[in-house]
Amino acid sequence: MRKGQHKKNLTDSECNNLVQYLLTRCTPRGKIPMDAADEMSKMFGCTPATVRCIWRLAAVDLTGSKTICRPVHQRKKGQSGRKRLHDDLPECIRRIPQFRRYCFRLVAHALGIPKSTLHAYFKHGVIAKYSIVLKPSLTESNKVYRLTWALNHVHEKWFFMTGLQKKVIGAPGEKIKQRSCKSKRHLLNVMFLSAVARLRWDESKQELFDGKLETWHFTEVVPAQRLSCRRDAGTPVMKRVPVTRETYKVMLIDRVIPAIRSKWPIGESKAVKLQQDNARPHVPPSDADVVAACKAEGWDMEVVFQPRNLPDLNVLDLGFFRAI
Structure with a gap:
């Protein structure tokens, strides 16, 4: 370390370790070689003068006495250095307008x-630094409107069969079995679609309707085309289905809408809005097949898109999907 460079003072343990190293290099008279101070200064990140000072404080005696050297302690205890000149600095900063506190130069x-x-x-x-994000200015009515529409109740998400990282609880020193695969790029993932509703009281069953309708997966069972070491050709295997507008519409008509009809509390309004975000596979509200399925059997369902620039209050992403 060059002279003039600043470093935090050595601790008591570092000082005593330095003395132990020097004891292995010193002469029978208790002197250290010329190059020992330079080597120790590079090892401990200090100057050669500091090494010699610590060696003098150790008072090494190799004449045969009971105590070879004494322990070295830092002479700076607690807070050292000059006192702060600006004790009321945080209070002075609070009095400065915020638009003049965006950089150190303006505050100084x-x-x-x-x-x-x-x-x-x-x-x-x-003093501390804080990050602030520019957000849209909203009125109270805007906040209520956005909160109402931010509750997305029909949503899909990719799920991987296994994650790249997993935590395992074991005994101390236990050797955990290593997981392996041919390629991390080809992990099986499946798209799931979930539908939930708001909580409400079911008068017919005299219990609380939890709003959990169902979760479906975009998969299909097809016969295997080739022979492999794990199965014969023609064995039924499950494969994922790509999520397109057509497959999403089939799932909406065949699964989601019938689940609402079967699990909806008796006596509740049949005017149901299927709230979905603006993803590309989602069907438009004017789709003829979806409108016919929503209006069948006396129901008044309607598929609606979520307005843009809404806060992140997706109940499925932030609640159910995160929990599982």
Whole structure:
């Protein structure tokens, strides 16, 4: 370490370790070689003068006495250095308008102190930095409207059969079995579609309807085309189905809408809105097949898109999908 460079003071354990290293290099008279101080300074990140000072404090005696050297302790105890000149700095910063606190130069100019001094206070934790995000200005009616529509009740998500990383609980020193696969790029993943509703009281059953309709997966069972080491040709295997607008419409008509009819509490309004986000595979509300399925059997269902620029309050992403 060159002279003039600043480093945090050595701890008591580092000082005693340095003395132990020097004891292996010293002469029978208790002197250290010329190059020993330079080597130890590079090892412990200090100057050669510091190494010699610690060696003198150890008072090494190799004449045969009971105590070869004494322990070395730092003479700086607790908080050292000069006192801070600006004890009320946080309170002074609070009085500065926020538009003048976007960089150290502006704050230092407003306080009348050097920028380097302000940065030193920041490194010691006297002041802090905060990140603020520009958000749209909303009225109370805007907030209520957005909150109502942000509850997305029909949503899909990819699920992988296994994750790249997993945590295993074991005994201390236990050797955990390593997981392996041919390629991490070809892990099987399946798209799931879930539908939920708001909680409500079911008068006919005298119980609370939890709103959980069902979860479906986009898969199909087809016969295997080729022979492999794990199965014969023609064995039924499950494969994922690509999620397109047609497959999503089939799932909506054959699975989601019938599940609503079968599990909806008796006596509740049949005017149901199927809220979905603006993903490309989602069907438009004007689709003739979907409209016919929604209006069948006396129901008044309607597929609606979620408005843009809404807060992230998706109940499926933030609740159910995260939990499983």
